[in-house]
Amino acid sequence: MTKKIAISVPDDVAERLAEESNVSAFITDSVRQRMAGERTRRALRQVGFQLTDEGLAEAGRQLDEAQAKITPELRSKAAALLGAASRGRMTIRD
Structure with missing residues (x-):
């Protein structure tokens, strides 16, 4: 409705x-x-x-800073790893 x-x-x-x-x-x-x-x-x-409003604002700033550090190369690598993991083809390395 x-x-x-x-x-x-x-x-x-x-x-x-x-x-x-x-x-x-x-x-x-x-x-x-x-x-x-x-x-x-x-x-x-x-x-x-x-x-608190101040704590939420600080968390937002920290999130923005972290997201700004994600380069296209890092995003591509993460997508490849996620794809491999979802297909069960990921190996664990030290």
Whole structure:
């Protein structure tokens, strides 16, 4: 079941939404991603993790730094290793 709603957004958001062929699907996907993140944070808090805005921001910065270090060559090697592992042809080396 779906429900039609009207929303107001800032100009920059409206410009971004104008690029989408299906705004409803884009917004639905975005909100569902946000809901999943909220569920994850709630679950982490329930098992004892102390999440703060500052800690989440720092974790985001660290993730960005780590992702920036992934070169095309490293990505290609990782894909090859994953493919070999999924086919059961990977050997373990020291």
